[in-house]
Amino acid sequence: MLIEQLINGLTLGSIYAIVALGFTLVFGVLGIINMAHGEIFMFGAFIGVMITSTLNAPLWVAFAGAIIITAIMGYMLERFALRPLRHKQGVSHLAPLISTIGVSILLENLSHHLFGAGNHPFRASFAEISFQIGSITVYLVQIVIFVISIVLMITLSFWLGKTKAGKALRATAENLETASLLGVDTKRTITMTVIIASAMGGIAGILVGMAFNSVTPQMGLSMGLKGLAIIILGGMGSVRGAMAGGLILGLAETFIVVYGDSGYRDAIAFLAIIIILLIRPQGLFGQKIST
Amino acid sequence: MLKISGINASYGKIQVLKNVSLEVEEGSIVTILGANGAGKTTTMKSISGLLKPNSGKIEFLGEDVTGLRPDQLLRKGVALVPEGRQILAGMTVLENLEMGAYHRKDHDIASDLNKMMERFPILKEREKQLGGTLSGGQQQMLAIARAIMSKPKLLLLDEPSMGLAPLVVADIFKIIKEINESGTTVLLVEQNARQALKVSHSGYVLETGKIVAEGKSDELLNDSRIIEAYLGRKSS
Ligand SMILES: Nc1ncnc2c1ncn2[C@@H]1O[C@H](COP(=O)(O)OP(=O)(O)O)[C@@H](O)[C@H]1O
Ligand SMILES: [Mg+2]
Numbered sequence: 001m002l003i004e005q006l007i008n009g010l011t012l013g014s015i016y017a018i019v020a021l022g023f024t025l026v027f028g029v030l031g032i033i034n035m036a037h038g039e040i041f042m043f044g045a046f047i048g049v050m051i052t053s054t055l056n057a058p059l060w061v062a063f064a065g066a067i068i069i070t071a072i073m074g075y076m077l078e079r080f081a082l083r084p085l086r087h088k089q090g091v092s093h094l095a096p097l098i099s100t101i102g103v104s105i106l107l108e109n110l111s112h113h114l115f116g117a118g119n120h121p122f123r124a125s126f127a128e129i130s131f132q133i134g135s136i137t138v139y140l141v142q143i144v145i146f147v148i149s150i151v152l153m154i155t156l157s158f159w160l161g162k163t164k165a166g167k168a169l170r171a172t173a174e175n176l177e178t179a180s181l182l183g184v185d186t187k188r189t190i191t192m193t194v195i196i197a198s199a200m201g202g203i204a205g206i207l208v209g210m211a212f213n214s215v216t217p218q219m220g221l222s223m224g225l226k227g228l229a230i231i232i233l234g235g236m237g238s239v240r241g242a243m244a245g246g247l248i249l250g251l252a253e254t255f256i257v258v259y260g261d262s263g264y265r266d267a268i269a270f271l272a273i274i275i276i277l278l279i280r281p282q283g284l285f286g287q288k289i290s291t
Numbered sequence: 292m293l294k295i296s297g298i299n300a301s302y303g304k305i306q307v308l309k310n311v312s313l314e315v316e317e318g319s320i321v322t323i324l325g326a327n328g329a330g331k332t333t334t335m336k337s338i339s340g341l342l343k344p345n346s347g348k349i350e351f352l353g354e355d356v357t358g359l360r361p362d363q364l365l366r367k368g369v370a371l372v373p374e375g376r377q378i379l380a381g382m383t384v385l386e387n388l389e390m391g392a393y394h395r396k397d398h399d400i401a402s403d404l405n406k407m408m409e410r411f412p413i414l415k416e417r418e419k420q421l422g423g424t425l426s427g428g429q430q431q432m433l434a435i436a437r438a439i440m441s442k443p444k445l446l447l448l449d450e451p452s453m454g455l456a457p458l459v460v461a462d463i464f465k466i467i468k469e470i471n472e473s474g475t476t477v478l479l480v481e482q483n484a485r486q487a488l489k490v491s492h493s494g495y496v497l498e499t500g501k502i503v504a505e506g507k508s509d510e511l512l513n514d515s516r517i518i519e520a521y522l523g524r525k526s527s
Contacts, residue, residue: 089303164393171379171390177341178377180361181370183394183441 003136005258006251011142011211013250014149018204019223020230020242021156022197028173028237029193035100036077038224039107040198044070044205045215046111049120059124059206066202074198077103078191104220111217119216122209145207152203153243160239169193173237222266229269233276235283244284248272292317292476293338293369293445298347300337307333308344309500315445320467320477322487322508324521325497331480332374334497335449338478339371340364351445366394368444372451374480376434380423384414387422387433391440400440407436428459435466439475446470449480464490484521488512496521 019041026034044066051062081099085091129140160166171179172189180186208223209215230249234241252268276284293315300308307330315321325331336342338349340361349357351367361371379387388407392400408415411432417425425433431451438446448467452460460483468490471477481487488494488508496504496517504517511517 167382167386167390168393170382174379174381175377177361178373178379179390181339181341181365181373181377182390182437183362183365184390185360185362 001135004138005254007136007138007142009251009254010247011145011250012254013247014146014153015204015207015211015246016226016230016250017243017246018149018152018200018207019227020234020246021153021239022201022204023227023231024234024237024239024242025169025193025197025200027231029169029176029190030082030096032082032096032100033228034077034194034197035097035224036081036103036107037100037197037201037227038220038222039104039111040070040073040077040220041201041205041208041223042111042215042217042220043073043107044202045122045209045219046115046120046205047202048206048209049115049122049215052125053121053123062206063203066206067199070202070205071195071199073107074195075191077198078194082194083187083191104224108217108220111220115217117217119214122206122213122215124210127210127213141210145211148203148207152200156200157239165189165192226269229273231283232273233283235285238283238285241283241285292352293478294348294350295338296348296350298337298344298349300333300342300344302333302342306345307500308337310347311497311500311502312347313495313502313505315476315478316492317476318471318474319493320471320479320491322479322481322484322491322494323497324481324484324487324494324511324517326521327482328499329497330500331497332449333500335371335373335447335478335480339369339373339447341371362394365441365443368442369447370438370441370443370445371447372434372438372449374449374453376427376430378422378425378430378433380421382422383419384422384425384433385418387437388414388440391437394441403440403442407440411436428455428462431455431459431463432466435463435470439470443475445476445478447478447480450482451479452481452483452486460486484517485512 022037023034047066047069048062051057051065052059081103082096085095085099124141126140131138160170168179168184168189171182172184172186176186208219226249230245231242234245249269249272252272253265256268257265295311295313297310297312298308299306299310311334323331323334333342337344340359340363343358348355351369356364356367379390388404392403413429414433414436417429422430422433435451451463455463464486467477467479479487479491488511491508493507494505494511495502504511
C-alpha cells in the first residue's frame with residue numbers, strides 16, 4: 001500500500017517536474033512567468049488525444065505531433081507576444097506577463113472551439129497492462145510516464161551542463177548583457193528556450209492525459225498554477241528546484257488523498273508554498289538556472 | 292583600427308555623449324580618463340554594441356560597425372571587459388573561460404585554455420569553483436582572461452582596477468601591458484589616471500560627455516590642467 005502510493009506519487013511528481021521545468025527555463029532567460037505555459041501543455045494533451053483516438057495512430061506519433069505543434073506554439077508566443085515588447089522604451093516590465101495571460105485566454109477559448117468543452121478520454125493502448133510484484137500492483141502506464149520524465153530531466157540537465165548551447169542558455173539566464181558580450185546571440189537563445197520549454201509542456205500534456213485518462217480545456221489553468229507553485233517552492237529559475245519541487249508536490253498530494261481528505265488535494269501545493277516561503281523565502285534551491 | 296566620429300548617445304531622453312570622436316591606432320594602448328559620470332562607460336557601451344548611438348559613426352578596421360550587436364562585434368574582434376567585471380557567478384571558472392571562446396570554431400581552444408591556466412595559476416586552482424566565489428582581484432583576472440579567450444583584435448577594458456588593492460592593481464596593469472605586447476590593441480578606461488597613462492601611448496579626457504583634451508600620454512602626464520584635475524600631486 002505504502003509502496004504503491006509512493007509509485008503513484010512519483011509518477012505524478014515527475015510530470016509536475018516536467019511542467020515546472022518549462023516555467024523555470026522561461027523565467028530564467030526572460031524573468032517572467034509564462035502564464036500561457038499551462039495552455040500550451042493542454043494543447044499538447046489534446047493533440048495526443050486527437051492522434052491516438054481520432055487517428056488511431058501509435059503513441060510515439062502522438063508524442064512527435066505534440067512536440068512539433070507545441071514547439072511551433074512556443075515560437076509564435078515568443079515571436080508575436082513577447083519579442084515586440086522587449087527593449088521598448090515606455091513599455092512596462094509587466095507587459096510581457098500580461099501578454100502571456102492574453103495568450104493563455106486566447107488558447108483556452110480556442111481549445112473550446114476546436115475540441116469542445118467536455119472531457120476527452122485518453123486511451124493508451126496499454127492502459128490495462130499491469131504487473132503484480134508481491135502485493136503491489138504497478139501499471140505499465142506509470143512506468144512509461146516515469147521513465148519518459150526521468151529521461152527528459154536527465155537529458156535537460158546534461159544539455160544545460162555540458163553542451164555549448166546549454167551553457168549559452170545558462171549564461172543568458174544569468175546576465176543577458178554579459179552573454180551577448182561573449183558572443184551569444186541572445187535573441188536566438190531566448191527563442192530556443194521558449195521553444196524547448198513549450199515542447200516539454202506538450203510532452204507533459206500527453207503524460208497527464210495518460211495518467212488521468214482525461215483531457216479538458218481547463219486542465220491548463222490548474223496545471224499552470226501548480227507549475228507556478230512548484231517553481232516558487234523550488235526557487236524561481238532553478239532547474240534542480242523544479243525537479244525536486246515537482247516530486248515533493250506529487251508525493252504530498254498523493255499521500256494527502258490516501259491518508260487525509262481528498263478535498264484538500266489541490267490546496268496542498270499552495271499550503272506548501274506558504275510554509276516553505278515562511279522558512280526559506282528564496283525557495284528550496286535559490287535562484288537561476290544551474291545544474 | 293577604431294575610429295569614432297561624432298557619436299551622440301543617450302539613455303531615454305537624457306543625452307550622455309555629445310559629439311565624441313576618438314581614434315585608436317592598431318597596436319597601441321589608449322586611455323580614456325574622466326571623473327565619475329563623465330560618460331566613459333557609456334562610450335565603451337557604444338563601442339561594444341550594448342548601446343546604439345543616436346548619431347555618429349563607429350568604424351572598425353575600416354568597416355562601418357555602427358549599430359551592430361555585441362555578439363556581432365565580438366565576431367569582428369571587439370571584446371569588452373565591462374565595468375564591475377560581470378563574471379557569470381553561477382558558472383564555474385572553467386565554464387566562464389569556455390564561454391569566452393563561445394564564438395570560436397578553431398581547434399586551439401583546449402590548448403588556449405591550458406595556456407590561460409598557466410598564465411593565471413589561481414584560475415587553474417579554482418577551476419571548478421563558481422565564479423561568484425572568487426575575490427575581486429581574481430574576478431578581474433577571470434574577466435580579462437575570458438575576454439582574451441575570444442582572441443580579440445581590440446580589447447576594451449572598463450575600469451579594470453576599480454575596487455582592487457594597490458598590489459593587485461599593479462598586477463592588472465602589468466597584464467594589460469603584456470596583452471598589448473602580444474599584439475592586442477587596448478582601449479582602457481581608468482580613474483587610476485597616472486598608472487593608466489604610464490602604460491598607454493595616448494589618451495583622451497572626457498568631461499560631461501565631451502572630449503576636452505587629447506594627446507600623447509607623456510604630454511598629458513605633464514599637462515598642468517590634467518595634473519590638477521586628474522593626477523593630483525605626487526600621490527600615486
Ligand atoms: N542606464 C542608465 N540610465 C540612465 N542614465 C545613465 C545610465 N547609465 C549611466 N547614466 C548616466 O550617464 C552619465 C554617464 O554615465 P557613465 O557613462 O556610466 O559614466 P562613467 O563611466 O564615466 O562614470 C551619468 O550621468 C549617469 O548617471
Ligand atoms: Mg563607468
